[in-house]
């Protein structure tokens with residue numbers, strides 16, 4: 001095509017870019033499983049047990065009406081500015097106070113890195129620790145976002161089985177004893193995503209000791225730690241071995257995900273590396289959210305809010321467990337969470353819960369099939385149910401629909 005006055009480059013109809021030839025190899029591992037879960041969670045005519053969303057009733061909107069004018073009047077210069085990469089001093093102080101008060105081991109604000117949500121903490125540490133081909137141990141099943149973060153950096157993600165008391169210590173010992181030394185062990189010890197189970201108190205020291213002996217760092221994800229229904233919490237792994245454990249926390253489940261705020265604390269060399277990595281990603285978590293969060297936590301508002309949230313989630317979990325008891329056919333079993341957002345359901349062996357998704361949508365109920373929560377094979381006959389965001393009045397009906405599906409007798413039969 002020759003250039004002309006109206007088409008100076010001579011490219012009146014340039015060929016369309018073929019994006020599929022441009023993507024980096026790692027894009028194949030990015031996966032869109034979480035996006036799929038979140039998109040289902042947005043539909044309104046479906047009773048949605050899928051996304052691990054907090055209940056909006058727990059968001060502190062009325063209090064924010066009070067706090068925000070003060071933040072803007074007194075601290076706009078900081079709240080609306082870039083913040084230091086490791087976080088605003090007050091935000092780090094707030095996390096230090098929260099952790100010190102709830103985990104029985106003093107933490108200095110200087111040891112805290114403020115992240116843009118828990119998921120960013122995972123990204124940062126994986127970026128700085130994991131080489132392609134490294135072994136990474138996770139619970140089987142485990143949090144999809146973590147599995148995807150590790151797989152995205154081309155780790156060999158290996159599941160260690162859990163039971164109703166969490167990670168099986170014997171299986172962990174066997175995994176540590178064979179093959180190459182794993183780069184890290186990732187655990188969610190409290191009210192785990194997706195199973196809802198917690199690591200038994202008597203297993204915590206042995207897990208730490210085994211990893212210490214093998215020189216394997218532990219990544220402890222405490223996303224649901226503060227949401228035990230009776231308000232109690234077990235010994236954190238970080239408090240047992242701060243030189244070996246990096247702890248990742250989030251305000252998404254205890255304040256609001258809209259803040260996109262989390263934290264990391266642990267061994268100084270690793271936190272320094274994560275801070276350097278953050279400099280090359282978002283540079284800093286949003287100062288506005290950090291300022292409001294700090295006001296909220298240092299103003300002493302969290303304990304009462306947590307008490308209310310625990311009551312709400314306890315009630316919803318109870319409604320779900322009662323409904324499961326009332327409606328599920330024989331051969332189906334489920335976990336009984338003592339906190340957090342999830343019940344983990346096991347259908348008979350021959351069922352693949354992925355095959356039930358279309359029928360479930362027709363019946364107006366959503367869940368997450370079990371298989372993606374495993375890095376390897378397994379979990380096909382399991383599924384995750386989040387009771388956290390479903391109105392009390394809809395929980396039984398949702399479970400009734402699911403039971404219809406599992407009985408294989410309803411209009412949603414696949």
Ligand SMILES: Cc1ncc(COP(=O)(O)O)c(C=O)c1O
Pocket residue numbers: 052116117118119120143145188193221223249250251252257261262
């Ligand atoms: C176990 C676990 N860790 C981390 C996160 C990430 O939370 P966020 O990035 O919203 O802070 C989640 C969210 O679902 C989770 O379930």
